[in-house]
Amino acid sequence: MSFNRIAIYGHRGWASSAITNALIASKAPVKVLYRPGSDASGLPPSVPRVEVDLDDQKQLIAALQDIDIVISLAGREATSTQHAFVKAIPSTNVKLFVPSDLVFRNDAESALRVPVLKAKFEVEEAAKEAKIPITLVYVGSFAESALSIGIFGVDVPKNRVIFSGDSANQQTNICTRNYVAAAYASIFATTPLAQLQGRAIGLSELRATGKEIAAALKKKYGVEPRIFRHSLEKINNELDNAIKSGSPLALSWYCRKAWGEGIIVKGVGNLWEVEGYSKATLDDLLVGGKLEPYRDVGPETSKALDSIFH
Numbered sequence: 001m002s003f004n005r006i007a008i009y010g011h012r013g014w015a016s017s018a019i020t021n022a023l024i025a026s027k028a029p030v031k032v033l034y035r036p037g038s039d040a041s042g043l044p045p046s047v048p049r050v051e052v053d054l055d056d057q058k059q060l061i062a063a064l065q066d067i068d069i070v071i072s073l074a075g076r077e078a079t080s081t082q083h084a085f086v087k088a089i090p091s092t093n094v095k096l097f098v099p100s101d102l103v104f105r106n107d108a109e110s111a112l113r114v115p116v117l118k119a120k121f122e123v124e125e126a127a128k129e130a131k132i133p134i135t136l137v138y139v140g141s142f143a144e145s146a147l148s149i150g151i152f153g154v155d156v157p158k159n160r161v162i163f164s165g166d167s168a169n170q171q172t173n174i175c176t177r178n179y180v181a182a183a184y185a186s187i188f189a190t191t192p193l194a195q196l197q198g199r200a201i202g203l204s205e206l207r208a209t210g211k212e213i214a215a216a217l218k219k220k221y222g223v224e225p226r227i228f229r230h231s232l233e234k235i236n237n238e239l240d241n242a243i244k245s246g247s248p249l250a251l252s253w254y255c256r257k258a259w260g261e262g263i264i265v266k267g268v269g270n271l272w273e274v275e276g277y278s279k280a281t282l283d284d285l286l287v288g289g290k291l292e293p294y295r296d297v298g299p300e301t302s303k304a305l306d307s308i309f310h
């Protein structure tokens with residue numbers, strides 16, 4: 001078994017920090033590239049790190065010497081900065097680029113009108129055009145955000161659910177941050193690169209319909225959750241308005257549209273199973289209290305997400 005040499009970009013984020021820790025723990029040689037203004041002091045001393053300004057191609061190319069896989073975990077706001085890797089990789093010996101996707105296949109016309117999804121798609125297309133082998137990792141939704149902040153129309157803390165389109169009967173695909181982190185280590189530490197290049201890898205810790213989530217909430221609280229219903233027509237209109245006005249709610253309307261149309265599970269695609277990992281169930285998360293908190297999204301986003309529950 002030989003390890004792949006991995007460079008990670010964007011190591012301090014909500015999902016990215018857990019993924020970075022898991023990759024470091026895998027014993028694969030990991031080098032962290034961090035942007036000026038970032039802070040690498042929290043990394044274990046044994047982990048090589050290098051400050052890189054993505055606008056400086058020379059510096060980036062130099063930092064990618066002796067690397068097999070570039071794993072970008074850039075946060076939403078930084079999605080387009082990943083074009084710097086697409087530009088640099090052809091001048092290196094990097095054999096695989098893993099852009100920061102972590103959603104689900106989203107090349108539908110409506111998805112490409114949502115700025116962050118469009119930006120992710122454009123990075124992936126640019127890499128393909130540059131003939132850089134890529135691997136995409138799809139998770140559907142992270143449990144911690146999908147079940148607690150309302151973005152998918154599920155609000156566990158306030159015991160309420162929006163049935164969006166047919167989401168009462170359609171499954172969504174959910175992974176905890178810990179599962180995704182374990183999966184990155186399981187996928188990238190030692191798998192021969194030829195088995196990863198050009199692949200879209202789906203992760204699934206659990207799947208649940210809106211009705212199953214509502215039933216788990218009833219079990220948790222002993223009372224039915226408040227149920228709201230949004231037709232696909234309403235969702236499409238709201239999505240159009242959110243896109244036109246530049247509202248951050250566009251992603252939420254799109255994700256709920258996708259769930260209500262039953263395309264999230266399809267969009268996650270073929271699954272990778274993490275050997276030996278004990279997956280959480282919906283009951284573990286909702287009834288057993290194992291759902292970990294998501295990051296603080298701030299009062300403005302909280303208020304905006306709250307406004308969709310009517």
Ligand SMILES: NC(=O)c1ccc[n+]([C@@H]2O[C@H](COP(=O)([O-])OP(=O)(O)OC[C@H]3O[C@@H](n4cnc5c(N)ncnc54)[C@H](OP(=O)(O)O)[C@@H]3O)[C@@H](O)[C@H]2O)c1
Nearest residue numbers: 010011012013014015016038074075077078100102141142
């Ligand atoms: N499907 C879902 O439900 C879901 C939920 C959450 C996240 N995601 C996806 O998961 C991926 C990682 O998410 P995350 O929550 O870990 O991201 P994050 O916390 O927002 O950011 C990850 C890293 O990106 C870098 N970064 C952030 N903003 C930047 C900016 N404006 N300019 C330059 N660099 C910036 C930072 O690197 P430094 O560490 O160097 O500062 C940061 O630690 C993203 O692709 C995100 O879209 C999906």
